[in-house]
Amino acid sequence: MEAAIETNDGEELTERQKDVLNAVLRLLVEEGDRLTMTAVARRASCSKETLYKWFGDRDGLLTATVRWQASKVRAGNYDRQHLDATALRASLEGFAANWLSVISSRTSIALNRVAISHAGSGEDNLGAIVLANGRIAIGERLKPLLEAGRDAGLLDFSDTETAFRTFFGLVGRDVQIRLLLGDRLELTDAEIGQDAADATRQFLALYRAKTGAA
Structure with a gap:
């Protein structure tokens, strides 16, 4: 949605x-x-x-x-009241793949390059706009899923922002900076899917609750 x-x-x-x-x-x-x-x-x-x-x-x-x-990056549909390990993993992988697809698009690369070039220049507020309505807004979209996973006993963390930043870093790795610097990195759907699955597996290894089976 x-x-x-x-x-x-x-x-x-x-x-x-x-x-x-x-x-x-x-x-x-x-x-x-x-x-x-x-x-x-x-x-x-x-x-x-x-x-x-x-x-x-x-x-x-x-x-x-x-x-x-940024609205194109979504955490997917899940039932917060009946979240299980399979649904949690699928939702995290879906978010990761969705986000990687968006940030690797020509439009996102162009938008972020302009924002970076304007940051601190006083030309306009595009840098702040991208930060507030891009990365921060996307975080607020995923955090409820992470908290739902914790409430369901599947994840274990004390600070939602820290957990989100960890997942964000595992998903993005160096992809965005390489694209912004002109690396001709072309991710196929299969590669994006594999990267999303790997990031989710690594995140769950770090934050899986001892009693969870995600």
Whole structure:
């Protein structure tokens, strides 16, 4: 289930608005930090007035775009009240594979490169936007699964943030930094699936409860 993304007036995105955000992602791949509201309006076949109404200023548009991209990373569907070892493992592997697929996409690479280049430059708030609505938001999406695993007696940890950071590190390894630095790393679906399974196995080896069988 996708996380709900809202426009400037608090309404959930329509399909037309999602098309606009996809246009922003394509422009970021093509033009990098030269992205303008005028270019977005032209590519998305809408007026700048409409963009301002829906998303506010450029930062608002970028925020919605980051949230839209990050919403593609999901922890999957699981029954918190009846979570067992098999469902926990499957949900963790699904999240890992989902996240690896998203961060290795051309759109995510372009978005993160622009954010890094702007961080601390004062040009805009894209770095903070990506941090808050990307990595932090994704963490808040996965933490309930980790806590559900602990409540079910399958996982053992005292701090949810630490557990999440461990899993995040095991999944990402050096993949994202290599991609951002131009490594022509092309992950196949099979490789992503194997990496996700390996990261999950390593995480469970560290955090499996003594009485759990995950």
